[in-house]
Amino acid sequence: MNRGRDYSRDTRYLATRITADGREGFPVEPGRYRLVVSRACPWASRAVTVRRLLGLEPVLSMAIAGPVHDERSWAFDLDPGGRDPVLGIRRLREAYLALDPGYDKGITVPAIVDVPSGRVVTNDFARLTLDLSSEWRAHHRPGAPDLYPTALRDEIDAVNAVVYEDVNNGVYRAGFAGTQEAYATAFGHLFARLEQLSARLEDSRYLVGDTITEADVRLFTTLVRFDAVYHGHFKCNRRKLTEMPVLWAYARDLFQTPGFGDTVDFDHIKRHYHLVHDDINPTGIVPAGPDLSGWLEPHGRASLGGRPFGAGTPPPPAPPEERVPPGHTPLGGGPA
Numbered sequence: 001m002n003r004g005r006d007y008s009r010d011t012r013y014l015a016t017r018i019t020a021d022g023r024e025g026f027p028v029e030p031g032r033y034r035l036v037v038s039r040a041c042p043w044a045s046r047a048v049t050v051r052r053l054l055g056l057e058p059v060l061s062m063a064i065a066g067p068v069h070d071e072r073s074w075a076f077d078l079d080p081g082g083r084d085p086v087l088g089i090r091r092l093r094e095a096y097l098a099l100d101p102g103y104d105k106g107i108t109v110p111a112i113v114d115v116p117s118g119r120v121v122t123n124d125f126a127r128l129t130l131d132l133s134s135e136w137r138a139h140h141r142p143g144a145p146d147l148y149p150t151a152l153r154d155e156i157d158a159v160n161a162v163v164y165e166d167v168n169n170g171v172y173r174a175g176f177a178g179t180q181e182a183y184a185t186a187f188g189h190l191f192a193r194l195e196q197l198s199a200r201l202e203d204s205r206y207l208v209g210d211t212i213t214e215a216d217v218r219l220f221t222t223l224v225r226f227d228a229v230y231h232g233h234f235k236c237n238r239r240k241l242t243e244m245p246v247l248w249a250y251a252r253d254l255f256q257t258p259g260f261g262d263t264v265d266f267d268h269i270k271r272h273y274h275l276v277h278d279d280i281n282p283t284g285i286v287p288a289g290p291d292l293s294g295w296l297e298p299h300g301r302a303s304l305g306g307r308p309f310g311a312g313t314p315p316p317p318a319p320p321e322e323r324v325p326p327g328h329t330p331l332g333g334g335p336a
């Protein structure tokens with residue numbers, strides 16, 4: 001990441017696509033690939049939620065890196081012996097260097113690794129979830145929602161574009177701003193966009209159409225981090241999420257929908273931001289708050305109509321090894 005006067009994201013991704021027809025050399029194949037994530041990261045969390053909503057767990061395995069990384073990249077320090085049990089590596093950089101020993105761009109999550117070769121295939125986070133929806137369709141669970149329906153793609157793309165610019169990446173532009181002006185600009189755009197989204201969601205349960213879509217997944221991953229990290233650590237403090245009634249109810253509604261809140265690890269989120277960005281939090285103190293119990297309060301949005309899964313069904317609980325540990329979530333967490 002490049003920080004400084006005007007924070008800009010390094011967008012030179014490894015953009016090879018895994019497709020149903022394998023036209024880029026990597027066909028969709030059950031068991032062949034491993035999705036590497038951190039539950040702290042909003043971009044990776046999109047993929048965690050989409051994989052779960054679509055029921056791809058049996059065909060696309062998942063590695064969860066520890067929340068705190070250093071310049072040597074994400075580490076599998078939550079796993080026995082500090083190694084990912086499938087890839088056999090300690091750090092994500094090993095999979096990037098297996099592809100290209102001279103690799104000098106961001107070693108980021110989410111990434112999908114080709115298990116037989118141990119090489120990263122893609123870290124193109126924006127494309128990755130859309131491909132899980134479209135290219136992996138043959139492996140979706142029965143009752144999986146269509147998160148990127150053809151008829152709504154233009155509208156979803158348009159919402160995603162402004163949400164990315166002003167909200168998903170906007171909080172980073174505010175938090176990593178190196179000048180007062182850059183911060184003020186990002187701050188202004190962020191809260192103006194949140195107001196506009198709030199107006200859009202006042203009478204409409206979801207962002208596009210009357211079921212959950214990719215657009216909701218992308219807005220959710222930023223909203224769920226808002227009070228825990230963006231409000232304080234990134235100085236996005238005109239209002240807390242809990243002070244924006246429509247967005248707060250919308251976020252709670254999604255949080256309580258299987259596949260969203262049950263993937264959220266507040267402990268990883270708070271430790272990642274406050275410990276990794278030691279330039280903006282040099283003491284390394286991780287805040288004790290906020291109180292998370294409000295996430296379970298009734299949201300009252302069912303009366304707006306809409307059905308989260310349309311004609312489909314919610315996903316069953318995650319496999320025990322993929323549940324968020326107790327104490328990291330107001331939902332209780334842990335194996336059932």
Ligand SMILES: N[C@@H](CCC(=O)N[C@@H](CS)C(=O)NCC(=O)O)C(=O)O
Pocket residue numbers: 001009010011040041042043044073106107108109110123125
């Ligand atoms: N690669 C994308 C999104 C993924 C991303 O930024 N992931 C972060 C975590 S939230 C990451 O892996 N950072 C590691 C690093 O930059 O060293 C980007 O930079 O725009």
